[in-house]
Amino acid sequence: MTPFRSMLITLALAAQAGTVxxxxxxxxxxxxxxxxxxxxxxxxxxxxxxxxxxxxxxxxxxxxxxxxxxxxxxxxxxxxxxxxxxxxxxxxxxxxxxxxxIGKLVLWSPQPGYVDDQGRVLYVGDFRHLALPNPKLAPYGAAAVEVMTGMGVLETAQPKFVLGENLPQAFQFVVSGNAELGFLALSQLIKDGERIAGSVWEVPAERHQPIxxxxxxxxxxxxxxxxxxxxxxxxxxxxxxxxxxxxxxx
Structure with missing residues (x-):
């Protein structure tokens, strides 16, 4: 057997082993x-x-x-x-x-300047709809409710909730304009290593239980x-x- 043929057989066996x-x-x-x-x-x-x-x-x-x-x-x-x-x-x-x-919760709007960096927009309450993932199914939704409870705005904000089955659906509600702003994961605002446009409040970690x-x-x-x-x-x-x-x- 020639050295070349021997090498081909060895390579074939190695490839076959890798497949297995x-x-x-x-x-x-x-x-x-x-x-x-x-x-x-x-x-x-x-x-x-x-x-x-x-x-x-x-x-x-x-x-x-x-x-x-x-x-x-x-x-x-x-x-x-x-x-x-x-x-x-x-x-x-x-x-x-x-x-x-460990996840990071944010409040985001695609509209520049709409969400301030302290979340005071939740006190003003001039929005019609607020998107978030269903708190009964999604930990980020539960964290959002915890944040709003601590801020004392849950009662006024709750009638404006638009609940997504999960985070991507909540994100879609905001992007499509069905909600002016929404509680999301920071990871959803990053594309190709860059932040997408809009305004955001990165919720301090101490405002809710760690995700x-x-x-x-x-x-x-x-x-x-x-x-x-x-x-x-x-x-x-x-x-x-x-x-x-x-x-x-x-």
Whole structure:
């Protein structure tokens, strides 16, 4: 056998082995983490060969789906309570849960100068509609209600609520003009590394409970090498840099 032919066979066997070792993982991802997770998943596949198949939605809905047998291998939640409940119910791999990001709540309007940097626009109340994700389903919505309660404006603001099923829907309400302003995640205002236009109040972290976003491997994904590889990747420097790029604390 010639050296060249031997090299071709070696390369073919290596490629075949890589194909066998590569795997897929089904991941439920909180809607606020859509853009960074898409970027992370692309880099993860390029570096490991494993593929993360992503589904985006509200943490509350994912919890209901998972407890009813939805075929997810892992959950990246928008809160810490949902993964903890799954652990307690025996539906998650013990010891796999960790905080992958800490979210930042903002009040945003696409209209420049409309939202001030102290959130005083909520006291003025001259807006007709205020968008936010449903507080019963989305932690960012619950945090927004906590902020308005602390400011003493919840009673006057509540009749003006336009509730989205999740953060992307709340964002769409504001962009489309169905609401003049809305409580959103800072990550939604970042595109290609730049802030999108408009006016914003970055809500101080002490105004609400920390939005700790936890990830957990589910029982179905406990023996999936792609799932474990993804969680290892999420803890690495490259993924953490992407997470920070979208305005999250680590």
């Amino acid at each position: 070792l590569a795997a897929e993982t089904q991941v439920a991802v909180a809607a606020n983490f859509t853009a960074p997770m898409q970027k992370i998943a692309e880099a993860f596949q390029a570096e490991t060969g494993h593929r993360a198949i992503l589904s985006f939605g509200s943490s509350g809905k994912f919890y209901a789906q998972i407890t009813n047998g939805a075929p997810y291998d892992a959950l990246l939640s928008a809160d810490e309570a949902t993964p903890e409940k799954l652990e307690q119910a025996g539906q998650a791999a013990p010891g796999s849960r960790f905080t992958y990001a 700790r976003q936890d990830a957990v491997i589910l029982a179905r994904g406990a023996d999936n090498p792609a799932t474990q590889a993804l969680f290892d990747y999420l803890k690495g420097e490259k993924a953490r840099a992407i997470i920070a790029e979208y305005g999250y604390d680590l």
